[in-house]
Amino acid sequence: xxxxxxxxxxxxxxxxxxxxxxxxxxxxxxxxxxxxxxxxxxxxxxxxxxxxxxxxxxxxxxxxxxxxxxxxxxxxxxxxxxxxxxxxxxxxxxxxxxxxxxxxxxxxxxxxxx
Amino acid sequence: xxxxxxxxxxxxxxxxxxxxxxxxxxxxxxxxxxxxxxxxxxxxxxxxxxxxxxxxxxxxxxxxxxxxxxxxxxxxxxxxxxxxxxxxxxxxxxxxxxxxxxxxxxxxxxxx
Numbered sequence: 001x002x003x004x005x006x007x008x009x010x011x012x013x014x015x016x017x018x019x020x021x022x023x024x025x026x027x028x029x030x031x032x033x034x035x036x037x038x039x040x041x042x043x044x045x046x047x048x049x050x051x052x053x054x055x056x057x058x059x060x061x062x063x064x065x066x067x068x069x070x071x072x073x074x075x076x077x078x079x080x081x082x083x084x085x086x087x088x089x090x091x092x093x094x095x096x097x098x099x100x101x102x103x104x105x106x107x108x109x110x111x112x113x114x
Numbered sequence: 115x116x117x118x119x120x121x122x123x124x125x126x127x128x129x130x131x132x133x134x135x136x137x138x139x140x141x142x143x144x145x146x147x148x149x150x151x152x153x154x155x156x157x158x159x160x161x162x163x164x165x166x167x168x169x170x171x172x173x174x175x176x177x178x179x180x181x182x183x184x185x186x187x188x189x190x191x192x193x194x195x196x197x198x199x200x201x202x203x204x205x206x207x208x209x210x211x212x213x214x215x216x217x218x219x220x221x222x223x224x225x226x
Contacts, residue, residue: 004157006157040219041218042201042203042216042217042218042219043158043214045213045214048213056213088155088157090157090158092157099145099205100145100146100163100205102148102160102163103148103160103214104160105150105157105158105160106157107156107157108155108156108157110155
């Protein structure tokens with residue numbers, strides 16, 4: 001079983017709503033990630049946090065706002081999303097951000113924007 | 115630009131029929147090649163990491179191998195529970211830190 005826990009597993013939100021996705025890991029990992037995955041496509045990197053600081057933002061629209069409150073928690077705040085943002089959102093973590101560090105994924109949060 | 119190509123896109127096997135999945139890559143200075151398994155509606159599950167040509171790793175019915183241009187995931191006597199999408203990804207200096215470049219995946223279906 002994955003040790004990266006994501007909540008909620010399913011979320012339906014309107015285009016004017018504000019919601020958040022949450023992620024937690026207790027493996028002592030210092031790098032945490034958000035990926036977006038559309039059907040039959042590989043995951044696409046959105047954000048990377050290293051030691052609780054945002055280190056990579058892959059030109060993601062500002063309607064997605066990440067937050068890393070501490071080394072175990074990662075949030076993704078959602079506001080004014082579009083239907084095309086509907087996807088599986090994956091949280092992941094790794095021991096560090098250097099080469100050779102394996103990235104472990106959570107089960108994902110299914111987001112539907114109506 | 116780094117490229118990762120997986121073939122075939124989809125593969126149907128009978129239970130017990132061994133086969134191989136291919137992951138071809140074009141990167142400058144491979145730092146690691148990763149195999150993941152993904153069940154429908156779930157996150158990718160880590161299987162193997164390979165670092166250098168000639169390296170092999172095994173887990174139950176799966177065996178991953180690596181050359182300078184490609185990696186194979188051999189599946190021996192597959193069972194229906196092996197049905198999943200198998201993703202290959204590489205780390206290379208062109209990507210910051212340990213960022214992954216994924217291939218498109220191979221959807222494996224094993225019929226009883």
